Amino acid sequence: MEHTLKSFDLALSTLMNSTTRMAEQVQVMVTESGKALLAHDVDLARRVVESDLLVDRDYEAVRAQCLEILTRFHPVAGDLRQVIAIEHSAGDLERAADHAKSIAKRAISGLDGVMTEQSAALFTRLHAAVVGAIEDANDALIRRDPDLAQRVIRADRQIDEIHDDLFHLVMAGPKRSAARMPSDVHLLFAAKSLERIGDHATNIAEEAMFMSKGASPSATRDD
Amino acid sequence: MLETIMNIEKSPTDAPRLPPIPAAPEEAAVRAKVESLNFYYADGTQALKSVSMPILDRQITAMIGPSGCGKSTLLRCFNRMHDLYPGNRYEGRISLLPENQNLIGPEIDPVLVRLRIGMVFQKPNPFPKSIYENVASGLRVRGVKSKAVIDEAVEAALRRAAIWDEVKDRLHRSAYDLSGGQQQRLCIARALAPNPEVLLLDEPTSALDPIATAKIEDLVQELGKDITIVIVTHNMQQAARISARTAFMYLGELIEFGPTERIFENPSHPQTEQYITGRYG
Numbered sequence: 052m053e054h055t056l057k058s059f060d061l062a063l064s065t066l067m068n069s070t071t072r073m074a075e076q077v078q079v080m081v082t083e084s085g086k087a088l089l090a091h092d093v094d095l096a097r098r099v100v101e102s103d104l105l106v107d108r109d110y111e112a113v114r115a116q117c118l119e120i121l122t123r124f125h126p127v128a129g130d131l132r133q134v135i136a137i138e139h140s141a142g143d144l145e146r147a148a149d150h151a152k153s154i155a156k157r158a159i160s161g162l163d164g165v166m167t168e169q170s171a172a173l174f175t176r177l178h179a180a181v182v183g184a185i186e187d188a189n190d191a192l193i194r195r196d197p198d199l200a201q202r203v204i205r206a207d208r209q210i211d212e213i214h215d216d217l218f219h220l221v222m223a224g225p226k227r228s229a230a231r232m233p234s235d236v237h238l239l240f241a242a243k244s245l246e247r248i249g250d251h252a253t254n255i256a257e258e259a260m261f262m263s264k265g266a267s268p269s270a271t272r273d274d
Numbered sequence: 275m276l277e278t279i280m281n282i283e284k285s286p287t288d289a290p291r292l293p294p295i296p297a298a299p300e301e302a303a304v305r306a307k308v309e310s311l312n313f314y315y316a317d318g319t320q321a322l323k324s325v326s327m328p329i330l331d332r333q334i335t336a337m338i339g340p341s342g343c344g345k346s347t348l349l350r351c352f353n354r355m356h357d358l359y360p361g362n363r364y365e366g367r368i369s370l371l372p373e374n375q376n377l378i379g380p381e382i383d384p385v386l387v388r389l390r391i392g393m394v395f396q397k398p399n400p401f402p403k404s405i406y407e408n409v410a411s412g413l414r415v416r417g418v419k420s421k422a423v424i425d426e427a428v429e430a431a432l433r434r435a436a437i438w439d440e441v442k443d444r445l446h447r448s449a450y451d452l453s454g455g456q457q458q459r460l461c462i463a464r465a466l467a468p469n470p471e472v473l474l475l476d477e478p479t480s481a482l483d484p485i486a487t488a489k490i491e492d493l494v495q496e497l498g499k500d501i502t503i504v505i506v507t508h509n510m511q512q513a514a515r516i517s518a519r520t521a522f523m524y525l526g527e528l529i530e531f532g533p534t535e536r537i538f539e540n541p542s543h544p545q546t547e548q549y550i551t552g553r554y555g
Contacts, residue, residue: 052553059552125511127538128547265540 059124063133066116067193070137073109074189076102077144080151081185081248085178088158088241089171099155106148113141129262136262140192143251143258147185150244150251157237166238167224173217174242180210181245184252191259200263203256210249217242302518305331305502306352306377306472309367313347316361321347323526324366329472334498336517336534337506340554344526345506349474352377352504353391354384370471389416392465396477398457400449400464405432405441408449408460412467427467435463436493455486459493466497473497475505479512491516510550514538522546 054060080099087096117138120126126134166174184203191200221235260266306329313322322344329335337345347356354377356362364378370390377387389412400408409428418424428445432438437459441452449460458478465473475494479487494503495516507513513520513534520537522530522545530543541547548554 052548054552055554056552127510127514127550128541130551131539 062116062120062124063130066113066120066134066137069109069113069116070141071193073106073113073141073144074193076106076109077148077151078182078186078189080106080148082182084151084154084158085182085245087155089175091158093159096155096158100152103148103152106145110141110145114138132262132265136192136258140255140258143254147248147251150248154241154244157241169220170217170238173213173220174238177210177213177217177242177245180213181249181252184210184249188252188255188259191256192262195259195263197260197263200256200259204253207249207253210246214242214246302330302333304328304371306371307369308348309369311348311351311364311366311368313351313356314363316359321526325528327521327528327531329502329504330519331502332498332500333518334494334503334505334516335519335521336513337504337521337523338510338513339523340549343523345523346476348523349476349504349506352472352474353388353393354378357384389468390470391472391474392468392470393474393476394458394461394465394478397481398454398461400457400460403449404446405449405452405460406445409463409467412464416468431463431467434466434497435459436489437463453486455482455489458482458486458490462493470501472502472504475503477506477508480508522549524549
């Protein structure tokens with residue numbers, strides 16, 4: 052149902068559009084940073100690094116719009132929760148983009164060594180799971196879908212498990228030469244960045260639940 | 275060791291767990307109860323439909339809703355304003371606690387009710403008398419004759435209404451010389467002079483500028499610490515700012531009643547949400 056005050060509807064839809072654009076940009080960064088790392092595609096990795104500036108700019112715009120809506124329209128109830136949830140989620144998106152940029156920088160500077168087939172397979176699985184999580188979390192936020200948000204929150208455990216598997220594989224695998232050590236460390240830190248992006252996706256999903264239902268499961272989350 | 279390095283945020287710590295957040299303090303006592311209240315105007319129009327709600331002791335209760343929803347009608351039931359016009363009819367009860375006296379019972383004298391339940395209206399309406407006499411009048415109605423007692427009570431009421439410093443040197447000048455905001459605080463002082471148990475405010479700031487409004491809001495919040503206040507307001511930010519409980523009314527019915535934070539953050543009823551977010555009508 053529309054607001055009686057049309058300018059309020061316009062401000063909220065503008066905010067949603069900016070958020071959607073930022074979310075899509077971050078999804079592209081997460082997708083392409085992993086691809087660049089797996090394929091040793093330095094050009095793609097450079098484009099990911101460059102696009103982080105766009106995300107930072109979107110982040111500033113979204114925050115400014117949230118502040119303006121709070122100042123001008125004094126939103127309450129579902130409108131208030133929407134503005135708060137978007138303001139928080141924008142922070143998670145911005146951090147997720149930073150992690151994607153880190154992965155891309157590792158692709159540029161560090162991972163010149165060849166990953167083992169098993170490592171590449173696990174990294175590919177981890178990357179696919181994280182891309183899925185961030186896409187679903189963004190969808191849940193933008194489409195106000197608490198059920199999808201709940202699924203993202205539940206699926207975070209799988210991301211952690213794949214990350215742990217990759218860690219054990221690299222650490223327990225056949226001994227590699229000292230020269231290979233830096234690229235293994237880069238791989239583990241890239242995997243760590245993916246795992247952290249998964250955590251940000253969970254946060255966004257929690258914000259989506261808060262926006263839709265007025266309560267988030269974070270209060271009962273066991274850390 | 276390496277696993278800890280990689281997964282430091284997941285490694286257990288021996289930091290003590292924070293104690294659980296203590297439960298909310300006990301809810302304030304109920305000062306009055308509206309019970310299945312129906313109200314009919316003389317022409318037969320039913321303006322209130324089976325309204326039931328508690329009024330908490332020494333808390334501010336805000337009533338919101340679109341024009342014609344019955345919120346002012348409900349407010350006026352509390353001090354029997356409707357008795358001023360013949361043919362108006364109440365059903366149900368408004369019980370004043372702890373004595374459980376039915377304020378709208380036919381056996382109760384409306385004049386006595388109004389001494390216990392003070393009221394301030396939308397437009398400041400001082401009497402065409404001096405500032406002093408405006409405040410003293412309520413005491414005189416009560417039969418207080420001693421000048422010393424009245425002097426003391428007038429000063430106390432003007433102080434409570436946060437206007438003493440502005441009028442103490444001109445108590446015997448006409449109340450009409452005051453600004454709109456000062457007149458409204460004088461009206462609050464007049465209502466406070468007989469020490470009412472409940473203070474009713476019917477859109478007390480809608481005729482005032484933002485500075486005078488802020489002064490009244492501060493005053494109402496201060497008074498709300500030791501007197502039960504029911505305020506009708508069209509200004510939802512005002513309801514959100516000053517009240518502990520909010521009632522949303524629509525077409526003579528109470529749609530939702532609850533803690534103000536909950537009403538404005540996560541209302542239960544879709545009609546409340548539509549109204550407070552400006553999606554009404």
